[in-house]
Amino acid sequence: MSKKIGDVILDLQNISLRFGGVKALTDISFNVREHEIRAIIGPNGAGKSSMLNVINGVYHPQEGKIMWRGAEREKMEPHMAAQQHIARTFQNIALFKGMTVLDNIMTGRITKMKASFVEHALWFGRARREELEHRKKVEEVIDFLEIQHIRKTPVGRLPYGLQKRVELARALAAEPSMLLLDEPMAGMNVEEKQDMCRFILDVNDQFGTTIVLIEHDMGVVMDISDRVVVLDYGKKIGDGVPDEVKNNEDVIKAYLGAGH
Amino acid sequence: MPGQANLASVDGLHTFPRLLLNHARHRPDAPAMREKYLGIWQTWSWADVKDRVRALACGLASLGFRRGDNLAIIGDNRPHLYMMMTAAQCLGGVPVPLYQDAVASEMLFVLQDAGIRFVVVEDQEQVDKMLEIRDQVATLEHVIYDDPRGMRHYSQPFLHDIHELMEMGRIHDRNHSDFLNAEIEKGHYDDVSVMLYTSGTTGKPKGVCQTHAAFIAAAQGGVQVDHLDADGDILSYLPMAWVGDHLFSYAQALVAGFTINCPESGDTVMTDLREIGPTCYFAPPRVFESLLTSVMIRMEDAGKLKQKMFHHFMAVAKRCGADILDGKSVGFGDRLQYWLGNILVYGPLRNVLGMSRIKVAYTAGAAIGPELFRFYRSMGINLKQFYGQTETCAYVCLQPDGQIKFDSVGQPAPGVEIKIADNGEVLVKGPMLLKEYYKRPDATAESINADGYFMTGDAGFLDEDGHLKIIDRAKDVGKLSNGAMFAPNYIENKLKFFQHIKEAVCFGHDRDMVCAFINIDMGAVGNWAERRGIAYSGYTDLAGKAEVLELIRECVEQVNADLVHDAMVADSQIHRFLVLHKELDPDDDELTRTRKVRRNFVAEKYKVLIDALYAGKANQFIETEVKFEDGRRGKVSADLKIVDAKTFPIVKKAA
Numbered sequence: 001m002s003k004k005i006g007d008v009i010l011d012l013q014n015i016s017l018r019f020g021g022v023k024a025l026t027d028i029s030f031n032v033r034e035h036e037i038r039a040i041i042g043p044n045g046a047g048k049s050s051m052l053n054v055i056n057g058v059y060h061p062q063e064g065k066i067m068w069r070g071a072e073r074e075k076m077e078p079h080m081a082a083q084q085h086i087a088r089t090f091q092n093i094a095l096f097k098g099m100t101v102l103d104n105i106m107t108g109r110i111t112k113m114k115a116s117f118v119e120h121a122l123w124f125g126r127a128r129r130e131e132l133e134h135r136k137k138v139e140e141v142i143d144f145l146e147i148q149h150i151r152k153t154p155v156g157r158l159p160y161g162l163q164k165r166v167e168l169a170r171a172l173a174a175e176p177s178m179l180l181l182d183e184p185m186a187g188m189n190v191e192e193k194q195d196m197c198r199f200i201l202d203v204n205d206q207f208g209t210t211i212v213l214i215e216h217d218m219g220v221v222m223d224i225s226d227r228v229v230v231l232d233y234g235k236k237i238g239d240g241v242p243d244e245v246k247n248n249e250d251v252i253k254a255y256l257g258a259g260h
Numbered sequence: 261m262p263g264q265a266n267l268a269s270v271d272g273l274h275t276f277p278r279l280l281l282n283h284a285r286h287r288p289d290a291p292a293m294r295e296k297y298l299g300i301w302q303t304w305s306w307a308d309v310k311d312r313v314r315a316l317a318c319g320l321a322s323l324g325f326r327r328g329d330n331l332a333i334i335g336d337n338r339p340h341l342y343m344m345m346t347a348a349q350c351l352g353g354v355p356v357p358l359y360q361d362a363v364a365s366e367m368l369f370v371l372q373d374a375g376i377r378f379v380v381v382e383d384q385e386q387v388d389k390m391l392e393i394r395d396q397v398a399t400l401e402h403v404i405y406d407d408p409r410g411m412r413h414y415s416q417p418f419l420h421d422i423h424e425l426m427e428m429g430r431i432h433d434r435n436h437s438d439f440l441n442a443e444i445e446k447g448h449y450d451d452v453s454v455m456l457y458t459s460g461t462t463g464k465p466k467g468v469c470q471t472h473a474a475f476i477a478a479a480q481g482g483v484q485v486d487h488l489d490a491d492g493d494i495l496s497y498l499p500m501a502w503v504g505d506h507l508f509s510y511a512q513a514l515v516a517g518f519t520i521n522c523p524e525s526g527d528t529v530m531t532d533l534r535e536i537g538p539t540c541y542f543a544p545p546r547v548f549e550s551l552l553t554s555v556m557i558r559m560e561d562a563g564k565l566k567q568k569m570f571h572h573f574m575a576v577a578k579r580c581g582a583d584i585l586d587g588k589s590v591g592f593g594d595r596l597q598y599w600l601g602n603i604l605v606y607g608p609l610r611n612v613l614g615m616s617r618i619k620v621a622y623t624a625g626a627a628i629g630p631e632l633f634r635f636y637r638s639m640g641i642n643l644k645q646f647y648g649q650t651e652t653c654a655y656v657c658l659q660p661d662g663q664i665k666f667d668s669v670g671q672p673a674p675g676v677e678i679k680i681a682d683n684g685e686v687l688v689k690g691p692m693l694l695k696e697y698y699k700r701p702d703a704t705a706e707s708i709n710a711d712g713y714f715m716t717g718d719a720g721f722l723d724e725d726g727h728l729k730i731i732d733r734a735k736d737v738g739k740l741s742n743g744a745m746f747a748p749n750y751i752e753n754k755l756k757f758f759q760h761i762k763e764a765v766c767f768g769h770d771r772d773m774v775c776a777f778i779n780i781d782m783g784a785v786g787n788w789a790e791r792r793g794i795a796y797s798g799y800t801d802l803a804g805k806a807e808v809l810e811l812i813r814e815c816v817e818q819v820n821a822d823l824v825h826d827a828m829v830a831d832s833q834i835h836r837f838l839v840l841h842k843e844l845d846p847d848d849d850e851l852t853r854t855r856k857v858r859r860n861f862v863a864e865k866y867k868v869l870i871d872a873l874y875a876g877k878a879n880q881f882i883e884t885e886v887k888f889e890d891g892r893r894g895k896v897s898a899d900l901k902i903v904d905a906k907t908f909p910i911v912k913k914a915a
Contacts, residue, residue, distance in 0.1 A: 139298035144409075149527030151299065191890065202410060 005226065006034030008067075009210065010055065010178070015064035017050055017234075024050045025061065028236045030229045032178070037204055037211045039221045042231035043254065048214045049091060051231065052180050055212065056081035056088055082111045087176035089167040091183045091214075097156035101166050104155055105141060108173030109134040141172045144206075145199055161192035165199070172203065179203065181213040185220055193217065197224055222246065230254075274449035275472040277313075277350045279514040281444070284310035287517065290490065293339040296524040296532060306517075309343060312426065316340075316347035317440055319429030320378065323402055323420070327352035327446070330374045330455065334358045334367070334389075335382025337496040337509065337522045340406045340422055344380045345510060349453055349472075350444050356455045356467070357501040359853045363891075364389035368396055370457050374467060374698065377401045380422070384410040387419065449473040454510075455698055456503050456650050459852040467698030468503075468650045477691035478648075478655035479511035481674040485658045486620045486644075492518035492539040493617075497529045502854065503650040504624060508542050511653070533614030541621040545628035546855060548643070551613060552635060553759045557787050573601035574638075581606075581638025586662050606639045615641050622646055624654065626749075626856060629757035630666040637664065645669045647730060651707065651714055653692040657728050668727035678728060679713060685734045686720045687713035719747075736859065738769030744831035746774065748859070751832055754822060758815040759784045763844050763851075765862050767870055768832060775873040776837040777866065778812055779844055785811070800898050803839045809903050812839055816905040824908040833907040836873050838880075840866075841898035847887045869900065878902055 010032040017025040025047045032038045040048045053059040054066070057076040066073040068084065081088075087108070095104050113120075113134065115127035123131075142148055145165055150158060155166055164184060171179055184200065185193045201224055203209050215221050221228060222242040230238035230251045238244075238251040245251055273279050283292065288307035295302055304312070325331070331348040333355050335341050345355040356374050358367055360382065367389060371379070377399050381387055383406065390403050404420045405411060411421070433440060453472040457465040482488070496509035509520045518540070523532040533541075559570055580594040590598075610616050621636070621643045628645060636643040642661070647669035648654035656678070659670035672678045676690040693714050697703040708714050719737050720730040731737060732747040740746050748766040751774065755764040763779035780803055788811070789796060796802040820833040844850040850862055863870060865884075872880035883897035 136298060139300075143298055146525065148296075148299070148524045149531070152531075191888075194890065205412070206410075 005036045008032070009034045009069050011065075011067035012054070013065040013067065015051075015054060015061045015066070017047075017054060017059055017061045023234050024059075025054070025231075025234045028064075028231070028234075030236065030239055032210060032212055033227075034210055035204070035208045036226040037200070037213065037224055039225035039228045040212065040214045040231065041216075041218075041221055041228060045233075046231040047234040048231055049182055050234075052088065052182055052212070052214060056086050056180055079111075082174060085175070085177040086180065087171035087174045087178075088180035089164070089171050089182060089184060091186065093160075093163050093167055095155045095163060095167055095170070098154055100152050100154055101147060101150050101158070101169075102138065102142075102152060104166055105138045105169045105173045106134065108170040109137065111174065137175070138173050141169050144172070144202070145169050161188050161195075164188065164192075164196065168196075168199065168203075172207075175207075176209060178210045178212065181211065181215075183214050183216065185215060185217055193220060200224060274476065275349065275444075275447040275451070276453060276476075276511075276514050277346055277444045277447060279476075280306070280310055280313060280346055283514070283517050287490070290517070291519045292513075293342065293520050293522070294536075295339050295522040296528075296535075299524075301521075301535070304339060309339075312340075313343050313346045313350065314433055314440055315426035315429035316343055316422070317350040317429065317443075318432040318436075319425035319427075320347055320353075321351055321439070321443075322428050322432040323378070323425070325351055325353055325378055327443075329353045329378065330356050330376055332356050332358055332371060332374065332376045332379040333381075333500060334379065334386045335360050335406065335500075336526065337498075337500055337505070338382055338406055339520075339522055341380060341382065341500060342496075342510060342520065344404075345454070346514075349447065350440060352443065352447060352451060354452050354455050354469075356457070357499075357506070358457070359499050359501045360386065361499075362853065364392040368393050370465060370467070371397045371400065373465075374455065375399050378404070380404045381406070383407040384414075387411065387414065391416075447472070449476070452695060454506060456501060456506060458650050459854050459856070466700055466703055469695045469698055470653055470692075471695050474692045474694070475507070475511040475653050476515060477675060478507060478653035478673075479515040481655060481676075481692075482507070482646075482658065483512055483516045484674060485660060486540075488512065488516045488518065488540060488620075490517040492516070492619070493536055494518060494520055494540045494542070495523065495529070495533055495536055495538045496520045497523050497526075497532075498542070498544075499853075503648075503654045504542060504544075507654045508540070508622075530614070534612070535614075537614055537617040539617050539619045541615065541618055543621070543623060544854070545623050545626050545632065548623055548628065548636060549632060549756070552632060553781060553784050555609065555613075556759050557784060560787065560791070570605055573597075573605040576601050577606065577638035578634065581640065582634060582664075585637055585640060585642060586664060602640065609639060610641060618642065620644060624648065626753075629753050631757050633666050646673075647728065648692075649716060651694045652688060652690070652716075655692045656688050656690075656716075663725075663727075665723075665725075665727055668723060668729045670728065671726055672728070677713075678722065680721055681715070683734065684719040684721065684731075684737070686716045686718045686728065686730070688716060689713045740768055740774070740831055741770055741772045742831065745829065746832055747829065750829060751776075751819065751823070751834065752857075754819045755815065755834075758818075760788065760811060761815060763857065765844075765857055765859065766832075766834065767863065767873070771874065773835040773874075774832050775870070776816070776834050777862070777869070778816075778837055778839045780808060780812065780839060782843070799843060800841045800896055803841055804898055804901070806901075809839060809901060812837070813903050813905055820905060820907050824910060830910045834905050835907055836902055836904055838869060838873065838900045838902045841882065841900060842884060842886060842896045845886070848885075873902060 008031045013029050015025055015028045042048050054061055057078050060075055113130055115130050119127040185196050204211050228242055228245045232254040237254055238248040273282050283306040289305050291303045292306040292309045293304045331353050333341050348355045358370055379390055387405050394400055402418050404422050404425055406422045408421050449472045452469045453475055455467045455469050457467050498505040513520050521536045523529045576597045580590045580598055583590050618641055621641055624646050644659040647657040655673055656676055657670040658673045679687045681687055689712055717734050718730050719732055719734040720728055722728055732749040736748055738746045746768045751766045752764040755761050760781055761778055762781040765777040766774055768774035782799055794807055816834050816837055823833050824830050846853055869880055879899055879901045881899045883895055886894055886896055
């Protein structure tokens with residue numbers, strides 16, 4: 001594959017995050033380059049999800065700097081992350097269960113809708129034009145992820161693997177430049193995992209989306225990521241390409257366990 | 261010959277490219293093809309199709325495609341792939357559609373046998389298969405793909421985007437504007453128009469060469485008998501490599517000029533069917549069966565009142581629905597009830613099934629259970645059987661309106677002669693017969709006898725009204741050790757009509773009794789088990805539950821009760837059976853790609869089970885290797901219980 005990895009777009013410098021006396025993250029620095037697939041791994045409670053939440057502004061670290069495209073980022077809120085083209089999926093699926101797949105994915109376009117509430121309510125003028133445009137984008141995502149057959153199905157009725165795919169679809173509908181995936185493959189069977197891997201690689205390849213993902217399945221991580229950062233008890237213990245990380249003594253001890 | 265008479269009537273339109281040009285000239289704006297793209301149905305008119313076919317044909321020519329070349333076509337039903345067929349025919353080439361879900365190694369034989377230089381595929385998945393076997397197909401030169409997704413990093417020079425091909429073609433067409441018309445003019449009705457490979461139930465697949473004249477004659481006959489016209493719609497969703505799809509979606513569409521509609525994906529067929537509401541629908545019995553099963557499952561989950569209404573009106577339909585459809589006289593009371601039922605049940609049900617606009621629905625490919633057949637007809641859907649093989653363009657017998665018999669496949673179609681051989685085999689002759697098997701003069705000679713009749717290999721007889729009844733494959737019909745006839749298919753079809761039974765294989769040739777393997781229907785039995793609070797972990801577990809065995813035993817005994825009434829098959833009652841621990845699967849070679857049981861293979865593979873059935877054992881351990889979709893292998897094992905079914909004493913008629 002002839003993928004071009006660009007410059008650093010997100011640089012985290014000496015991040016520390018505390019909840020009261022509990023240290024979730026201690027002095028962590030790493031960066032993400034444009035167009036790469038960056039994995040964050042580590043045992044349970046290592047601070048992986050906290051790290052993701054720091055990136056998209058849910059948590060605000062007490063110490064450290066976050067550089068976004070070369071400029072230091074001010075304290076920000078999650079909705080601002082969306083405006084900066086950062087989209088994410090969640091470890092526990094966070095979809096609207098009673099709504100159809102189509103409607104769920106449409107919500108991914110919400111930050112791009114300009115018509116007023118009243119116009120939307122009356123399905124009038126700009127709102128109507130806008131919705132047609134957005135629907136087209138959404139249909140492209142549906143086609144991309146091959147979920148045409150469940151377009152009109154309420155999300156609550158879908159099996160877990162497909163719900164995960166719908167969540168990815170919603171994130172993609174926002175046309176993000178960076179995608180944060182929190183355990184996209186947890187609880188899936190082999191076939192579903194293969195599909196998901198393929199979709200992640202396709203997204204990265206076709207749209208050039210930068211992807212930061214947390215994952216437990218080591219096979220998957222080693223196969224698809226360009227670089228891996230390893231956390232343990234809120235500290236960074238390894239960082240590099242998959243092969244480096246695999247042979248790192250600390251990582252083997254802390255995470256993979258003896259015998260691997 | 262009747263074939264020639266038909267050709268004269270179409271006034272020089274005796275090849276498919278000419279038919280296309282004719283439609284484009286006379287009704288350029290009428291819809292020819294539709295495809296759902298990004299959730300919206302896109303339409304191509306006949307003029308659009310003609311333009312694209314021109315571009316494709318010229319593109320192929322500029323890549324070096326020559327008269328007599330074979331063009332392999334692999335993919336789901338896509339407009340561009342259908343257009344490619346015509347494009348190849350324009351140049352005097354022969355399209356060879358392949359089953360798209362086959363793995364690369366299965367495609368290898370056909371590609372080698374047909375000496376393929378050009379392949380058109382749908383998408384990246386199929387391109388990867390071609391790359392996998394490219395080294396083994398020495399003749400392969402060019403691969404053209406329709407869907408560019410995921411293809412950005414493929415830099416091999418022999419791969420071509422179909423849109424680039426069309427662009428090349430348009431340039432070629434501008435520079436040599438007379439070229440294509442001259443090529444089309446050279447086309448003759450006696451040229452081979454398509455090569456369809458037989459599914460290979462026995463031995464290696466054989467390429468069946470059919471001429472333009474044969475397919476046009478077959479299409480005309482069907483169009484004439486069932487009054488298909490130009491403003492119809494058909495949903496094209498069955499494999500393009502199957503003769504049925506080629507007849508309906510290609511030959512008849514070009515002859516009658518109706519619109520073909522390509523579904524969005526294999527999973528959306530049901531939704532697309534409802535949106536399009538085709539006027540002509542074609543499905544193998546299995547599809548009608550699973551539609552009925554899904555309706556029944558949903559009815560079981562419906563409220564009490566709805567269930568009552570449904571069952572009441574289904575009884576009414578069973579009593580008089582089919583007669584009303586056939587235009588026979590029916591009492592006023594029943595008519596009134598049926599009218600009410602049509603508003604409350606049949607109409608909405610037809611609508612849910614996407615069959616509101618249906619003028620005629622066909623089924624073929626395997627025998628259909630009479631009860632199943634009756635169900636659709638009684639609901640007001642004009643379901644018909646027809647009969648034919650790849651070698652006869654799927655055109656031998658048709659059922660004319662008003663003369664539908666549940667247990668026959670109809671009368672000989674226009675232009676077709678039928679004869680029954682001494683051994684009961686059905687022999688046919690007519691304009692739709694194959695020209696030859698590709699490069700297999702031995703097989704051609706074997707299948708066509710000295711009088712020019714094609715030997716179908718099916719056993720059957722003509723009844724007093726001249727309707728053909730098919731009993732079974734001639735070679736499958738055996739004898740029990742007491743000399744009584746044993747037609748396994750006949751019994752299996754009876755079993756398969758039960759919604760809980762998906763597949764059955766019966767044994768009995770040269771034996772003293774009939775025994776059976778059963779596959780349960782995971783959907784129907786799973787639902788049944790859930791409602792009874794029976795917990796199960798998977799197919800194997802469910803199939804081994806005592807309650808399930810009891811359920812299947814009841815089905816088997818009903819079949820026995822049914823069989824005993826017919827003197828011909830009364831001896832074939834099922835004495836013992838078992839429920840298999842895994843589903844029969846084409847990936848494990850147990851079914852063909854068209855999902856017919858490969859009887860001998862199954863008998864061989866599960867020999868230990870058959871021995872246990874006949875040895876009178878109460879159970880038998882078995883371990884089987886299975887292939888998963890991703891190519892990995894695994895093992896499934898189970899200790900199968902063998903169940904005795906009640907049989908009924910045969911009452912001999914007093915001599």
